[in-house]
Amino acid sequence: MSVKHPIIAITGSSGAGTSTVMQSFQHIFRREGLKAQIVEGDSFHRYDRLSMRAEMKAQEALGNLNFSHFGPEANLLGELEQLFVDYGSSGSGKVRKYLHDAGEAEPWKQEPGTFTPWQDIPDGTDLMFYEGLHGAWAGEGINIAKQVDLCVGVVPTINLEWIQKLHRDQKMRGYSQEAVTDTILRRMPDYVSHLCPQFGRTHVNFQRVPIVDTSNPFIARDIPTADESMVVIRFANPKGIDFQYLLSILHGSMMTRPNTLVVPGGKMGLAMQMIFTPMVLRLMDQKRRA
Numbered sequence: 001m002s003v004k005h006p007i008i009a010i011t012g013s014s015g016a017g018t019s020t021v022m023q024s025f026q027h028i029f030r031r032e033g034l035k036a037q038i039v040e041g042d043s044f045h046r047y048d049r050l051s052m053r054a055e056m057k058a059q060e061a062l063g064n065l066n067f068s069h070f071g072p073e074a075n076l077l078g079e080l081e082q083l084f085v086d087y088g089s090s091g092s093g094k095v096r097k098y099l100h101d102a103g104e105a106e107p108w109k110q111e112p113g114t115f116t117p118w119q120d121i122p123d124g125t126d127l128m129f130y131e132g133l134h135g136a137w138a139g140e141g142i143n144i145a146k147q148v149d150l151c152v153g154v155v156p157t158i159n160l161e162w163i164q165k166l167h168r169d170q171k172m173r174g175y176s177q178e179a180v181t182d183t184i185l186r187r188m189p190d191y192v193s194h195l196c197p198q199f200g201r202t203h204v205n206f207q208r209v210p211i212v213d214t215s216n217p218f219i220a221r222d223i224p225t226a227d228e229s230m231v232v233i234r235f236a237n238p239k240g241i242d243f244q245y246l247l248s249i250l251h252g253s254m255m256t257r258p259n260t261l262v263v264p265g266g267k268m269g270l271a272m273q274m275i276f277t278p279m280v281l282r283l284m285d286q287k288r289r290a
Helices: 018-032 049-061 077-090 102-108 158-171 177-200 243-249 265-289
Strands: 007-012 036-040 127-132 150-154 204-210 229-235 254-257 260-264
Touching: 007 018, 007 077, 007 177, 018 036, 018 127, 018 150, 018 265, 077 127, 127 265, 150 265, 158 177, 158 204, 204 265, 229 265, 243 254, 243 260, 243 265, 260 265
Parallel strands: 007 127, 007 150, 036 127, 150 204
Antiparallel strands: 204 229, 229 260, 254 260
């Protein structure tokens, strides 16, 4: 953790909705005039797209049918921890981008599914913002969570997470339902061992819970809308959270435990703005005082 160079991390599974949380933070950064260094978790994968496919086949030949991006072996977690250490101490470090599609790859004159070269972080950033799979990972002599000043978990109920992933990968990336299902099954051991434990290390968790039937996510025609959901917000340390104010602003919300607020799904964005704006401003105030 760092006072002079704070780090915010959003951690969650593929299809969990971390990009939505990222947009809320970007609104805060823009409104408050803050320059954030964005770090995409995908940029710390160990393999590019073609190399990952080859490694998966090699692992299958060795009897490992569950090799996935969720596990540490497929990622540069030591390098990610070192980036957080370097940035926290001096505001410096090296970053790169993973080019998901042709649109992202075209300006770099590279193929989709490859990485850009490593580049130095420019001077003058106010904070670092990470979004990906491993923002609160710890194990094997690595403790990424320890380096993060504000860590947010995004954890839809598992059936909703699968529905969101199925719809995204089928409609936006052109995968078949069978291919997406195979990916979900292959990742499950790493999901249990390496993603779930992170949500016990986060400062705040957002869990979207559908209030419509999602019993069979593999036949769902639509993703449940915000109005068909509730959001469970859990604070690891509720000290300093003005729950009465949040309850008065977020109509239809309620508290279910001393550290847990439940809000209507349509108010998730507003809840994030109300909760995270003072947290970000507190980090910036501490930075200025230091």
